[in-house]
Amino acid sequence: MNNHQPEISSALFTATVFTRKKQRMQRIVGIVFGIMAVAILIPLFVLVTYLIIRAWPSLTWDFLTDVPKNGMRGGGIWPALVGTIYTVTFSLLIAVPIGVMAGIYLNEYAKDSWFTRIVNMAVVNLAGVPSIVHALFGVGAFVLFAGMGKSIISASFTLAIMTLPVIIVSTTEALASVPRPFRTACWNVGASKWQTIRTIVLPNSISGILTGVILQVCRAAGETAPIMFTGAVFFKYVQRGDFFPYHLNEQCMALSYHLHTISTQVPGVPEPMLYATAVVLLGFVLIFNSFAIVLRVYMRNRKKW
Amino acid sequence: MEQKTNISIETDNLSLWYGKFQALYDVSSRISQNKITALIGPSGCGKTTLLRCFNRMNERFANVHINGEVKITGKNIYDPDVSLIELRKAVGMVFQRPNPMPLSIYDNVAFGLRIHTQAGRINRAQEAEAVEKALQEVFLFDQVKDHLKKRGTDLLLEQQQKLCIARLLPLKPSILLMDEPCSALDAEATEAVEDLLRTLKEKFTIVIVTHNMAQARRISDESIYMLKGQLIEHSRTAELFLTPKDKRTEEYIEGRYG
Ligand SMILES: Nc1ncnc2c1ncn2[C@@H]1O[C@H](COP(=O)(O)OP(=O)(O)O)[C@@H](O)[C@H]1O
Ligand SMILES: [Mg+2]
Numbered sequence: 001m002n003n004h005q006p007e008i009s010s011a012l013f014t015a016t017v018f019t020r021k022k023q024r025m026q027r028i029v030g031i032v033f034g035i036m037a038v039a040i041l042i043p044l045f046v047l048v049t050y051l052i053i054r055a056w057p058s059l060t061w062d063f064l065t066d067v068p069k070n071g072m073r074g075g076g077i078w079p080a081l082v083g084t085i086y087t088v089t090f091s092l093l094i095a096v097p098i099g100v101m102a103g104i105y106l107n108e109y110a111k112d113s114w115f116t117r118i119v120n121m122a123v124v125n126l127a128g129v130p131s132i133v134h135a136l137f138g139v140g141a142f143v144l145f146a147g148m149g150k151s152i153i154s155a156s157f158t159l160a161i162m163t164l165p166v167i168i169v170s171t172t173e174a175l176a177s178v179p180r181p182f183r184t185a186c187w188n189v190g191a192s193k194w195q196t197i198r199t200i201v202l203p204n205s206i207s208g209i210l211t212g213v214i215l216q217v218c219r220a221a222g223e224t225a226p227i228m229f230t231g232a233v234f235f236k237y238v239q240r241g242d243f244f245p246y247h248l249n250e251q252c253m254a255l256s257y258h259l260h261t262i263s264t265q266v267p268g269v270p271e272p273m274l275y276a277t278a279v280v281l282l283g284f285v286l287i288f289n290s291f292a293i294v295l296r297v298y299m300r301n302r303k304k305w
Numbered sequence: 306m307e308q309k310t311n312i313s314i315e316t317d318n319l320s321l322w323y324g325k326f327q328a329l330y331d332v333s334s335r336i337s338q339n340k341i342t343a344l345i346g347p348s349g350c351g352k353t354t355l356l357r358c359f360n361r362m363n364e365r366f367a368n369v370h371i372n373g374e375v376k377i378t379g380k381n382i383y384d385p386d387v388s389l390i391e392l393r394k395a396v397g398m399v400f401q402r403p404n405p406m407p408l409s410i411y412d413n414v415a416f417g418l419r420i421h422t423q424a425g426r427i428n429r430a431q432e433a434e435a436v437e438k439a440l441q442e443v444f445l446f447d448q449v450k451d452h453l454k455k456r457g458t459d460l461l462l463e464q465q466q467k468l469c470i471a472r473l474l475p476l477k478p479s480i481l482l483m484d485e486p487c488s489a490l491d492a493e494a495t496e497a498v499e500d501l502l503r504t505l506k507e508k509f510t511i512v513i514v515t516h517n518m519a520q521a522r523r524i525s526d527e528s529i530y531m532l533k534g535q536l537i538e539h540s541r542t543a544e545l546f547l548t549p550k551d552k553r554t555e556e557y558i559e560g561r562y563g
Contacts (some may be wrong), residue, residue, distance in 0.1 A: 112367070181404035187365070189417040189472060190393035199416070200406055 051282065055275030063276055065241050072235065072266045077277055079238040082245060083252035084284070086152055087227060088220045090248070091159035096213055099164050103171025103209075108197055120172075127165035131225045134162040138230040151249045155231025162226050163216035170212025174205035207299030214292035218285040224256040232257035234265070255281045313338040313480060313510040314359055319373035321354060321363065328354045330534045331373070336527075338479075341502060341511045343525035343542065345518065347557065351534040352514040356482050359512065360396040361389060377480065394421065397473030399483040403465035405457030405472075410449050413457040413468055414439050417476045439474040443467040443501055463494030467501065481505065483513040487520065499524050518561045522546055530554045 015023065052059070066076030106123075110116040138158025148154040178201050186196040224232075233251035246252045259277045262269045314336040321329040328351050336342050344352040354363065361382060363369045374381045382392055394417075405413050414436040418427065436453075440446035445467045449455070457468050466486060473481065483502075487495040502511060502524055515521050521528055521542065528545045530538045530553075538545060538554045549555040 181400070181402065182406055184400065185404045185406050185469070185472075186416075187362075188360075188393060188398050189420070189476060190390040191416075191420045192390065195420045199420070200408075204407055 048282065051275050051279050055272055055279045058270070058272035058276035059279060063273075064280065067238055067240050068235065072262050073269050073273075076240075077255065077258060077280060078240060078242075079236050079245060080253040080255045080258035080277075081280065082238070082243065083152075083232070083236075083254040084221050084256070086246055086252055087155045087159060087231065087254055088217055090152065090156035091163060091220050092213070092217065094156060094160035095163045095167055095216070098160075099167030099213075100171050100209060102164075103168045103175065104197060106168070107172040107175040108193065108201070123165050123168050127169060129162075131162055131223045134158055135225040135227075135229050137161065138226060143230055149249070150229075150233075150251050151231050152246055152252050153231075153248045155227040155252075155254075158226045158230045159220045159223070162223065163220055166216055166219075167212055170215075171205075171209050174208025174212070175201055177208065178204045207296050211292045211296050214288050214295070217288050221284050221288075222256055222281065224260050227254050228257055228260075234261055255284065311338040312336065313378065314512070315374075315376040315379075316355075316358070317374040317376070319355075319358060319375060320371070321351075321358065322370045323366070324368045328534050329358070332531075332534075332536045334529060334536055334539055336510065336512060338510050339506055339508075340526040341506050341513060341524055343521035343528045344512065344514045344531060345516070345521050345528055345557075346531035346537075348516065350531045352531055353484055354534075355531070356398075356484055356512060356514055359480065359482055360393055360398055362398065390421075394476045395478050396480045396482060397470075397476070397478040399466070399469050399473070399481065399486045401485045402489050403462055403469050405460070405465050405468050407456065407458055409454045410440075410457050410460070410468060411436055411453040414472045414475065417472055421476065435475045439471040442474055442505070443471040444497075445471060461494075463490055463497060466490065466494075466498060470501070470505075478509065480510045480512070483511065485514050485516065487515070487517070495520070518546075518558065530557065532557070 063076040064081060065078050067078050069075030102123075106116060106120060110119075135158060138154060138161065142148045142154040142157045143150055146154075148157070182200050182204070183196055186200055191199070231251050232254045234253075236245075236251065236253050238245040238253075255277065259274070259281060262277065263274050312335045314334075316332050316334050319329055319332040320327065332355060344355065346352055357363045358371070358375055359377070359382075363371070371383065375383060377392075377396065380387070406416060408416065411433075415432050418432060418435055437446060437450075440449065445464060448464065449460070457465065460468060466489075470481070487498055490498065499520065502513070505511060506526075513521075513525065525542045527539065528542045529536060530545065530549075530551070532553055538549060538551045540550070545554065546558060549558060
């Protein structure tokens, strides 16, 4: 009968059964989520430690700067390291201006119409296309149709196409996060759209844009498929420590592809070398990632709204 | 009304639709120069909408359709040859929530000058002078002169609102539109801003939207009462509050004072 009577607690403000239940739930949720957070750190930590331990005998300065020897069974990875820097740099030179401009257009200029909706949808979907599909597209479009052949430039274009969607999406999102009152304020003193973008919107969204770009650096460096058919080569003779060993119309070695070949195509490569190559590739990615995080924190502290 | 004063803003059978919804019905009004005109009326009656017609801000929203004329110093601002950028230089707006830009105090005020002057046309000293003058005019200079590099967004709300007024001044506008400029401020700050408005009206025509009847009485010379998108009554503030001509105005004012 007395369903609606509140539970009477013995003293004022002491927890009722229901309150205690809520508190217990709260604690459980906190613990479970905490475990999840730690759980995703553990594999990364284990992976990195394991790789470094196995790679230790080969992890020397020489390994970075030397060229492969004894049919890839000795020496270092210099040509692959430089090759990766080449393809990543050139793909960025192509993808960043196009992606950022497209993002600015989509977020700042384009009116909401069926056309822009289709473009937005296409961009989001392209971001989820597997890299092997980009690779095949690269072969068709750049290597064969555009007549670039298998070359650094073909590989860079293919990587650029692969990274573009995410660069566009992160640009639009970074721009959209700039509060509207700032834009109104600019508009109100008679600033043109471009003046508003240049003086207020871009300076306040650049960290988001850069974060997106840097994450794509990691993707471009790590993927094997897109360069495998478009510009990566098994072996290329290069001077030790030479920073400019490649022409853009030549093929080059690359870290990800090199790791793939020495671990599957070449018998008898010493194990530490395999692991060391993986460590270098992972290090490349982690360095860029931490750079992205530092940048983000720095920019966030600078802007206070 | 006396016809001696010059007319600054004149609307002629102005109607406005948001999509299919009509927000303004044949509003005809004449707003005097160097006076403070208050727009009052219940929430949703179209005060903000009317105010935004004076600087064509409604066009920022999709699907807005306008019929009629708005003349500012005799020129219809909806004529095709009107440049929105020039219009906004002449007609400044202050918003409900202060919206300084995420720049330093100095840059906030210099912003307008910079975007409207070609590179090299103005030197640093002239710019600094204009900034100081604008900050003086809003009684802010003495408080902020030692930290002009501080961010505008870090100031107190009252100071932010004054900064938002100051940044309009270097452009030498003739009209200041204010949409409930004190509603985010406490009583003391409101009084400070009201004092400021009284001095500013010597140079500018001020149109202020307010839901605060006492404020309208304190600071405005003329008042416009609106209801459901229509202009009901426009007269000198004292008249409108003491001897309203329209029954609806009377009811509203009585209602608001209890
Ligand atoms: N951007 C908009 N889109 C559609 N309807 C709007 C928009 N702005 C205002 N309205 C409508 O127009 C009417 C008048 O609004 P507004 O001018 O803001 O009133 P007030 O400022 O007097 O409170 C309201 O009914 C409101 O819902
Ligand atoms: Mg309003």
